[in-house]
Amino acid sequence: MPxxxxxxxxxxxxxxxxxxxxxLKIRDLVYRISGIYHAEEKLxxxxxxxxxxxxxxxxxxxxxxxxxxxxxxxxxxxxxLLLNEITIGETYMFRHPAQLDALRKVILPExxxxxxxxxxxxxxxxxxxxxxxxxxxxLAMFLLEEKEKLLAxxxxxxxxxxxxxxxxxxxxxxxxxEYALRSTNDRLRAKYFKDAGDKKLQANDLLKSxxxxxxxxxxxxxxxxxxxxxxVIFCCNVxxxxxxxxxxxxxxxxxxxxxxxxxxxxxxxxxxxxxxDTFRLVHFTGTTAYWKAPATLPAGGKK
Numbered sequence: 001m002p003x004x005x006x007x008x009x010x011x012x013x014x015x016x017x018x019x020x021x022x023x024l025k026i027r028d029l030v031y032r033i034s035g036i037y038h039a040e041e042k043l044x045x046x047x048x049x050x051x052x053x054x055x056x057x058x059x060x061x062x063x064x065x066x067x068x069x070x071x072x073x074x075x076x077x078x079x080x081l082l083l084n085e086i087t088i089g090e091t092y093m094f095r096h097p098a099q100l101d102a103l104r105k106v107i108l109p110e111x112x113x114x115x116x117x118x119x120x121x122x123x124x125x126x127x128x129x130x131x132x133x134x135x136x137x138x139l140a141m142f143l144l145e146e147k148e149k150l151l152a153x154x155x156x157x158x159x160x161x162x163x164x165x166x167x168x169x170x171x172x173x174x175x176x177x178e179y180a181l182r183s184t185n186d187r188l189r190a191k192y193f194k195d196a197g198d199k200k201l202q203a204n205d206l207l208k209s210x211x212x213x214x215x216x217x218x219x220x221x222x223x224x225x226x227x228x229x230x231x232v233i234f235c236c237n238v239x240x241x242x243x244x245x246x247x248x249x250x251x252x253x254x255x256x257x258x259x260x261x262x263x264x265x266x267x268x269x270x271x272x273x274x275x276x277d278t279f280r281l282v283h284f285t286g287t288t289a290y291w292k293a294p295a296t297l298p299a300g301g302k303k
Contacts, residue, residue: 018043018044018047020062020063022061022062022063022065022066023043023046023047023050023062024043025066026046026050026062026065026066026069026082027043027046029069029070029079030046030079030082030083030086031243031246033079033083033217033219034083034086034087034163034217034218034219035218035219035241035242035243035246035249035250036086036087036241036242037241037242037243037246045086046086047062049082049085049086050062050065050082052085053065053078053081053082053085057078069082080165083163083164084164084165084166087162087163087164087167088131088164088167090131091131091132091134091135091180092134092179092180092181092182092183093134093137093138093141093176093180093181093182093183093184094138094183094184095134095135095138095183096236096265096268096287097183097286098284098285098286098287099234099265099287099289100138100142101284101285101286101287102284102285102287102289103142103232104142104146104150106284107232107263107289108123108146108150108151109150110261111123111231111232111261111262112150112151112154114261115231121153121154121155122154122155122156122157123143123151123154123155123156123157123231123232124156124157124159124229124230124231124259125139125143125156125157125158125159125230125231125232125233125234126158126159126160126161126227126230126232126233126234126257127139127158127159127160127161127234128161128216128218128233128234128235128238128254129161129162129163129218129235129236129237129238130160130161130162130167130168130171130213131162131164131167131171132167132170132171132180133160133167133170133171133172133174133203133211133213134176134180135160135234135236136158136160136171136211136213137174137192137203137207137211139158139234140158140207140210140211141184141188141192141207143156143158143210144192144206144207144210145188156210157212158210158211158212159211159212159214159227159230160211160212160213160214161213161214161215161216162213162215162216163215163216163217163218165215168213168214168215171213172208172213173202174202174203174207174208175196175200175201175202175203176193176200176201176202176203177199177200178199181193181201189201192204192206192207193207218235218238218250218253219246219249219250221253224250224253224257225253225256227253227257228256228257229257229259230257230258230259230262231258231259231261231262231263232262232263232264232265233254233257233258233262233263233264233265234265235250235254235264235265235266236265236266236267236268236270237267237269237270238267239251239266239270240267240269240270244274244275247275247276248275248276251264251272251275251276251279252276252278255276255278255279255292258292259292260292260293260294260295261291261292261293261294262291262292263282263289263290263291263292264279264289264290264291264292265287265289265290266288266290268287272290278292279291279292280292280293
C-alpha cells in the first residue's frame with residue numbers, strides 16, 4: 001500500500017533544466033496540494049514527470065506548463081494527471097505477515113472484547129495509500145479466513161484509498177501477475193481468484209465485495225474529517241514522502257478517525273518519533289503499531 005515517488009525513465013531533453021524557477025513553483029504547488037515534497041536532490045524526479053506531461057500537451061517550456069497548472073481552465077484536471085505521474089505503487093500480497101499475526105493474536109481479540117460488550121459487532125478497516133490494491137485484498141482474504149473462527153458473528157468493512165487514479169483503477173480491476181501473488185499460497189489463489197488470462201489472476205466477486213475503493217488526498221481536510229469510526233488503519237510507506245508539518249496533519253486526522261482502542265500500522269521503517277505523541281507505541285513480534293488509548297488512560301508507551 002505504499003506510495004513511491006516515480007523512478008525517472010528516459011524523457012525529453014526539456015526535463016534536464018531542474019533549476020528553472022517554474023519547476024520550483026510546480027514543486028511548491030504539488031506540496032501544497034498533496035503534501036509530497038521534492039527536496040533539491042530529488043527535484044529531478046519531479047522534472048521527469050513534468051516533462052512527460054509537457055510532451056503530451058505539446059509544450060516547450062516549464063513556464064508554459066506552470067500556466068497549465070495554475071491559470072488554465074482545466075488546471076485541476078491537469079494537476080490530477082501530474083499527481084498520477086508522480087505517485088506510483090509497488091507492493092505485493094501478504095507483504096507484512098507480522099502485522100496479520102498481530103491482528104489475529106492480539107489486536108482483534110482485544111477490539112472484539114471491547115466492542116462486544118456494547119453489542120457492536122462491526123469492524124472498520126482503512127488502507128490509506130492502497131496503491132494497486134494488494135494490501136486491501138490481502139486484508140480481505142485474512143478477514144474472510146477468520147469469518148468462521150475469530151470473527152464468527154461479526155461483519156467488517158474495508159475502505160481502500162489512494163491519490164493516484166491509475167492505481168485505483170488497477171485496484172478495482174483486481175488483476176495481478178506472479179510478482180504480486182508470489183507470497184499467496186495455492187489454496188488462497190484457488191479460493192479467492194479466477195483466471196484472467198496471460199498468466200494473471202483476478203480477484204473474484206467474493207473478494208472484491210469486501211472492499212470499497214475511493215480517491216482520497218490525505219491532505220484534504222474535508223474528506224479526512226469524514227472517515228470516522230475506524231478500528232484499524234494501515235498507512236504503510238506513504239508518509240515517508242511527506243514533510244514534518246504534513247505528517248503531523250495526517251496523523252492528527254488518523255487519531256481523530258480511530259475508535260478508542262484502535263490501532264494504526266505504519267511501514268516497517270516508519271515511526272511517529274518527534275511527529276506525534278498522542279498514540280501509544282506497541283511492540284509485537286516482528287512489527288509495531290500505534291494504539292489510541294481510551295480517554296481514561298494517559299498517553300505514552302503501552303505497558
